[in-house]
Amino acid sequence: MTEGPTALRAADVPPRPRPSGYPPDLAPKLAGREKRVLGDPFGLANFGVNLTRLAPGAASSIHHVHAKSDEWIYVLEGTPTLHVGEAERLLSPGDCAGFPAGGPPHHLVNRGDRDAVILEVGDRAAGDSVFYPEDDLAAAMQPDGTWRYTRKDGSPL
Amino acid sequence: MTEGPTALRAADVPPRPRPSGYPPDLAPKLAGREKRVLGDPFGLANFGVNLTRLAPGAASSIHHVHAKSDEWIYVLEGTPTLHVGEAERLLSPGDCAGFPAGGPPHHLVNRGDRDAVILEVGDRAAGDSVFYPEDDLAAAMQPDGTWRYTRKDGSPL
Numbered sequence: 001m002t003e004g005p006t007a008l009r010a011a012d013v014p015p016r017p018r019p020s021g022y023p024p025d026l027a028p029k030l031a032g033r034e035k036r037v038l039g040d041p042f043g044l045a046n047f048g049v050n051l052t053r054l055a056p057g058a059a060s061s062i063h064h065v066h067a068k069s070d071e072w073i074y075v076l077e078g079t080p081t082l083h084v085g086e087a088e089r090l091l092s093p094g095d096c097a098g099f100p101a102g103g104p105p106h107h108l109v110n111r112g113d114r115d116a117v118i119l120e121v122g123d124r125a126a127g128d129s130v131f132y133p134e135d136d137l138a139a140a141m142q143p144d145g146t147w148r149y150t151r152k153d154g155s156p157l
Numbered sequence: 158m159t160e161g162p163t164a165l166r167a168a169d170v171p172p173r174p175r176p177s178g179y180p181p182d183l184a185p186k187l188a189g190r191e192k193r194v195l196g197d198p199f200g201l202a203n204f205g206v207n208l209t210r211l212a213p214g215a216a217s218s219i220h221h222v223h224a225k226s227d228e229w230i231y232v233l234e235g236t237p238t239l240h241v242g243e244a245e246r247l248l249s250p251g252d253c254a255g256f257p258a259g260g261p262p263h264h265l266v267n268r269g270d271r272d273a274v275i276l277e278v279g280d281r282a283a284g285d286s287v288f289y290p291e292d293d294l295a296a297a298m299q300p301d302g303t304w305r306y307t308r309k310d311g312s313p314l
Contacts, residue, residue, distance in 0.1 A: 006246050007239055007254040010231065042255025044227040046280040047204055049253075070201040074167065074276060082164055089163050096206075097164040098199025119231060121278050123203040 004042045010051045013038060022062065023149060023157035026135055032058030032110075038119075047123040054080060054116045060108035063134045068125035071099040073108070078116025080108040101125070105133050161199045167208045170195060179219065180306060180314035183292055189215030189267075195276075204280040211237060211267035217275065220291045222262040225282035229255040230265070235273025237265040258282070262290050 013036040022030060032055035039049040052060060060073075063083065074096045082089045082097055085104035091097070099106045110116040130139040130147075138152050149157055170193040179187060189212035196206040209217060217230075220240065231253045239246045239254055242261035248254070256263050267273040287296040287304075294314075296306050306314055 004255070004257075004260075006241055006244055007248055007252050010251055010253050038231075038253050039227070039229055039255050042229070043257040043260065044229060044255045045257065046227045046282060047229075047278065049229055049231075049255075049278065070196070070203045072196055072199070072201060072204075072206055072278075074195075084163055087163055091164055094167055095164050096167050096195050098161070098196050098201045098206075100161075100200040100202065103161075103200065119276070121204065121206065121229075123280055125203060 008038065008041060010036060010038055013041070013051070016050075023137070026062060026137060029059055029062055032056070033060065045124070047121055050120045051076075052118050052120055054078070054108065054110035054118070056110055056113055056115070058110050060118065060120070062132050062137065063105045063107045064130050064132045065099065065103060065105040066101050066122070066125075066128055066130055068101050068128040069123045070101050071106075071120065071122040073097055073121070074119045076117045076119060078110060078114055079112040080110045080116040080118065082106065082108050101128075105131065165195065165198060167193060167195055170198070170208070173207075180294070183219060183294060186216055186219055189213070190217065202281070204278060207277045208233075209275050209277055211235070211265065211273045211275070213267055213270055213272070215267050217265035217277070219289050219294065220262045220264045221287050221289045222256065222260060223258050223279070223282075223285055223287055225258050225285040226280045227255065227257050228263075228277065228279040229253065230278070231276045233274040233276060235267060235271055236269040237267045237273040237275065239263065239265050258285075262288065 016035045034053040036051040075091045075093050084106045128141040136151050139147050139149050173192045191210040193208040232248045232250050236249050241263045285298040293308050295309050296304050
């Protein structure tokens with residue numbers, strides 16, 4: 001096994017170069033979002049962790065829910081608004097929320113006037129897929145762990 | 158599915174009543190450790206998240222490594238010392254570290270003069286077990302997800 005770092009200062013990890021796997025017509029919804037990958041550098045495989053910075057107006061993701069993977073977030077800075085199903089709730093530092101596989105769809109939007117910073121955790125259950133109730137998009141995890149995005153009818157993006 | 162909370166203020170979650178599953182001769186090593194369970198209240202099953210407070214002198218766990226589950230920690234407050242294999246490193250708020258399944262054993266000790274507070278994440282891979290290099294203890298996950306602790310020769314505690 002390649003020796004990973006002993007520890008990392010999260011804010012010093014370079015942001016992930018590609019902002020998202022979303023297609024060009026949906027990618028603008030994620031403008032202003034920056035992710036630093038905090039689990040992979042240590043060789044973690046079973047779940048991922050990101051330090052995600054949302055500029056004012058930015059969203060954490062498209063409204064979505066995973067079929068097999070759980071997700072969890074913790075607010076470090078700012079006041080992002082959490083949307084879960086039809087509900088919304090203003091969060092502040094020290095708040096957390098969890099999103100079980102197959103539960104209500106969810107996403108965060110930063111409606112504040114300063115950046116919001118969150119930790120987000122999601123496991124990598126084999127055969128996972130993502131449902132986007134508000135957009136013509138579907139995502140299916142491939143056997144190699146990568147994601148394939150299509151329209152809901154299966155046609156390519 | 159039972160409706161979980163939309164969000165929780167992590168510090169307001171009551172501490173876990175039972176301090177650890179360790180036997181009486183090893184439990185004192187964890188004195189001064191307090192855990193708040195932050196994933197289960199949302200119905201998460203695939204991984205667990207704790208907000209763990211370490212009083213001065215307290216340890217996060219016995220030196221250990223999981224066979225199948227990854228672990229990850231993020232420092233919110235204080236200056237805990239991370240032990241990984243034979244190395245040690247003083248951490249401070251904003252630092253994180255990850256511990257892949259089968260990697261070097263690890264634990265944290267708070268040698269500071271104020272409490273340390275960390276977030277800790279670990280997945281729940283089926284058939285997991287824990288190796289404790291410095292203590293006569295073994296732990297094996299049972300088919301129902303609970304843990305069975307024995308001495309290393311398999312004898313009961």
